[in-house]
Amino acid sequence: MATAVSAEEMRPLGSSEDVVVVRQVVRALAVKLGFSLVDQTKMVTAASELARNTVDYGGGGTVRLQTITDGKRIGLRLTFEDKGPGIEDLALALKDGYTSGGGLGLGLGGAKRLSNEFEIVSRPGEGTRVSIARWR
Amino acid sequence: MTKVASRLPDILKRHDAAILKEWVNEQLSVSRPEAMKESALREHAQRFFGLFRDAVQSGELGDVSGPAWAAVREMLGELSQSCTTLGYTPTETATFVLSLKQPLFTRLRQEVGRDAEALADETWAVTGLLDQLGLYTTEVFLKGREDLIRRQQQDMMELSTPVVQLWDNVLALPLIGTLDSARTQIVMENLLHKIVETGAAIAIIDITGVPTVDTLVAQHLLKTVAAARLMGADCIISGIRPQIAQTIVHLGVELANVVTKATLADAFQIALQKTGASIGKATAR
Amino acid sequence: MDRIPILRMSEFLLVTIQVDMHDRLAMALQEDLTDQIVRHRSHGVLIDISTLEVVDSFIGRMIGNIAGMSRILDAETVVVGMRPAVAITLVELGLSLPGVRTALDVDKGMQLLRTSLHGTSNGAS
Ligand SMILES: Nc1ncnc2c1ncn2[C@@H]1O[C@H](COP(=O)(O)OP(=O)(O)OP(=O)(O)O)[C@@H](O)[C@H]1O
Ligand SMILES: [Mg+2]
Numbered sequence: 001m002a003t004a005v006s007a008e009e010m011r012p013l014g015s016s017e018d019v020v021v022v023r024q025v026v027r028a029l030a031v032k033l034g035f036s037l038v039d040q041t042k043m044v045t046a047a048s049e050l051a052r053n054t055v056d057y058g059g060g061g062t063v064r065l066q067t068i069t070d071g072k073r074i075g076l077r078l079t080f081e082d083k084g085p086g087i088e089d090l091a092l093a094l095k096d097g098y099t100s101g102g103g104l105g106l107g108l109g110g111a112k113r114l115s116n117e118f119e120i121v122s123r124p125g126e127g128t129r130v131s132i133a134r135w136r
Numbered sequence: 137m138t139k140v141a142s143r144l145p146d147i148l149k150r151h152d153a154a155i156l157k158e159w160v161n162e163q164l165s166v167s168r169p170e171a172m173k174e175s176a177l178r179e180h181a182q183r184f185f186g187l188f189r190d191a192v193q194s195g196e197l198g199d200v201s202g203p204a205w206a207a208v209r210e211m212l213g214e215l216s217q218s219c220t221t222l223g224y225t226p227t228e229t230a231t232f233v234l235s236l237k238q239p240l241f242t243r244l245r246q247e248v249g250r251d252a253e254a255l256a257d258e259t260w261a262v263t264g265l266l267d268q269l270g271l272y273t274t275e276v277f278l279k280g281r282e283d284l285i286r287r288q289q290q291d292m293m294e295l296s297t298p299v300v301q302l303w304d305n306v307l308a309l310p311l312i313g314t315l316d317s318a319r320t321q322i323v324m325e326n327l328l329h330k331i332v333e334t335g336a337a338i339a340i341i342d343i344t345g346v347p348t349v350d351t352l353v354a355q356h357l358l359k360t361v362a363a364a365r366l367m368g369a370d371c372i373i374s375g376i377r378p379q380i381a382q383t384i385v386h387l388g389v390e391l392a393n394v395v396t397k398a399t400l401a402d403a404f405q406i407a408l409q410k411t412g413a414s415i416g417k418a419t420a421r
Numbered sequence: 422m423d424r425i426p427i428l429r430m431s432e433f434l435l436v437t438i439q440v441d442m443h444d445r446l447a448m449a450l451q452e453d454l455t456d457q458i459v460r461h462r463s464h465g466v467l468i469d470i471s472t473l474e475v476v477d478s479f480i481g482r483m484i485g486n487i488a489g490m491s492r493i494l495d496a497e498t499v500v501v502g503m504r505p506a507v508a509i510t511l512v513e514l515g516l517s518l519p520g521v522r523t524a525l526d527v528d529k530g531m532q533l534l535r536t537s538l539h540g541t542s543n544g545a546s
Contacts, residue, residue: 042513045477113514
């Protein structure tokens with residue numbers, strides 16, 4: 001069955017303080033949806049990684065938080081979007097250890113491992129959109 | 137359509153006490169859920185009826201999923217949930233709602249009886265409405281059951297894999313039976329919590345009783361060892377039979393950073409040495 | 422700007438991270454800590470993260486950096502009190518904090534530091 005969205009909200013991501021807020025909002029949502037403590041923590045951590053990328057590399061953007069359902073299960077989907085420089089080589093960016101900004105290069109790969117669904121679309125010069133979902 | 141036509145809101149308003157009484161009496165005489173006490177039934181019926189009457193006043197009779205019916209849904213949800221825990225059948229819960237049909241039909245017949253077409257319409261609307269609510273109780277009921285089963289399953293899994301304290305600072309987790317990915321995850325989480333609870337420095341994961349280990353399970357084992365290290369405890373894996381050792385090597389799972397021992401006894405000895413060594417030094421000066 | 426307090430506990434420094442840190446706060450902590458190690462000639466740093474509900478790669482990197490810088494200044498770092506859910510998540514993230522020592526709580530962390538500095542776990546204070 002197709003995935004349906006049952007609730008949705010948007011948050012700005014312009015600064016490091018916004019990243020903190022997004023962590024808290026994601027935590028509250030995950031608690032509300034009945035995620036286990038470990039699953040909450042995984043989702044909040046993934047959100048933190050992607051939110052920071054949006055701020056640091058994407059020059060800021062937004063995150064859309066959606067409560068989703070496929071008829072049987074309930075889940076949480078987060079979509080990070082920016083109109084920054086985009087990523088030239090996606091495969092490289094996804095590789096653990098690759099960083100262009102002095103990080104550990106674990107954010108993208110880690111977010112992928114911490115979620116059940118992962119999607120990234122990026123066009124050089126246009127921006128980046130990363131979407132993750134986790135089911136309860 | 138029903139919004140303009142129905143006289144139900146008016147009827148409910150004028151005869152509410154009488155209808156409630158008839159409904160309760162009917163339930164007490166016929167279809168009372170076995171376990172539901174009379175006092176409880178009266179209380180539920182009164183609450184439900186009040187909310188139902190108010191929701192009907194909104195005129196929204198065709199669809200109970202809207203905001204006008206939120207309070208009714210919530211009450212039914214609670215009722216179904218409590219029924220799940222008390223062991224009522226879904227039929228009993230649904231019957232509670234559906235039995236309201238009879239007194240309402242009676243009233244409708246008295247009020248609009250002369251106009252056959254109107255009576256048919258009204259009856260149809262009431263039936264549709266109560267069926268929706270009845271169905272809703274069943275849905276909530278089933279969901280409640282599912283949750284209950286899942287919880288019991290989880291409890292059972294935790295019970296079937298007890299973490300034991302072998303010594304001061306030393307825990308052991310003897311794993312027995314087939315490990316699937318879900319069970320391993322729960323067991324491992326359990327172990328990490330026990331480490332925090334007991335302040336153990338070393339945990340021995342003994343897999344002597346595990347017939348086979350697949351990649352996923354092996355990976356969970358290793359992740360647990362890594363997580364325990366981050367928390368400040370060391371793990372030893374014992375009881376790796378030759379067959380499993382082969383699989384692990386074949387799977388290419390990296391065991392290099394993990395302490396492994398052939399038997400639980402060997403592992404225990406190492407554990408005592410490790411914890412004993414620091415204790416020994418501390419007391420001996 | 423707020424800062425994360427650094428406590429002196431006998432010969433060691435203790436940092437208790439309690440807030441959901443934003444990046445500047447984390448950077449400030451690194452600076453303060455290196456200052457204090459030098460000023461007090463400390464040989465051990467305990468970072469208590471028992472109240473932290475999330476550790477992401479940024480905080481992970483900061484902890485790694487603190488450990489690295491401390492080592493250069495001849496001090497050892499012990500991270501204490503990581504919660505199970507956080508540990509499980511960090512492993513999945515791919516962060517294993519190599520070269521950082523860990524302990525279940527502050528007491529055990531102190532013991533660990535004493536043992537490794539003096540070869541005994543109840544060293545003189
Ligand atoms: N939104 C984005 N816009 C442009 N480039 C991005 C974006 N997100 C990631 N990148 C690029 O992908 C690389 C890898 O990202 P990743 O999050 O995996 O690591 P990092 O941010 O460099 O380090 P870490 O997240 O471990 O601190 C980044 O260094 C950056 O070059
Ligand atoms: Mg990143």
